[in-house]
Amino acid sequence: MKTYLLLISLLAVAVYSCTNKEAIAPDSGPQTGDCDSKQIPAAYVYGIIQSNCTRCHSGATAPAGADFSTLEKFRNFVSGNEATFRLRVISAQADMPPRGALGAGIRDSINCWISKGMPE
Template identity: 75%
Template sequence: MRTYLLLTSLLAIAIYSCTNKEAAAPDTGPVVNNCDTLQISAAFVYGVIQSNCTFCHSGSTAPRGADFSTQDKFESFVSSNETTFRLRVLSAQADMPPSGALRQSLRDSISCWISKGMPE
């Protein structure tokens, strides 16, 4: 009788644990719904770049000439290489920074800022 109760309990636990519940989506920060209404500053964007990119992308040894050691150099690089920057940093397939893609909310904000002409 004990074996029967044990097996029945284990079966009930197995069935209950195999429900088709999805985990909650991770919080990626605020969602950018309308780029037209957002006010994103160059200082904010460059702060993100400094925190995540200038460790490697600084000075004469910066890969592929992507020197982000100053805001002007960063903006100049993005102006000249927008497609590459968007692909490598902002797209769903982003491989930069190598430590892991930026949060989606940051990628959206930077993309919006570039689309608006990189305002101060």
């Protein structure tokens, strides 16, 4: 009986100690609070796209017609498909790139750049 109570007590302590009452808040996606003061160059954004996207999104066989092989093609795609791009790449629910979402700072920068009209 003592062994049984000891095991239940240890189990209760283990379960209680593993709970996290202050869980980390989920990533809410890009924040644009300081976007007005940021200067994000197109070369920076396109460099991110080249390193993370053009392996799959390039040429005539690009999925969903999302050819990012040049900055102009990338801009044209985003202009015509902004909501989809934001959802798939820079939102909290982003599923692109498939090997893992971009970091929050990078997503925020891309979001800011798009919000400002994709300047040079």
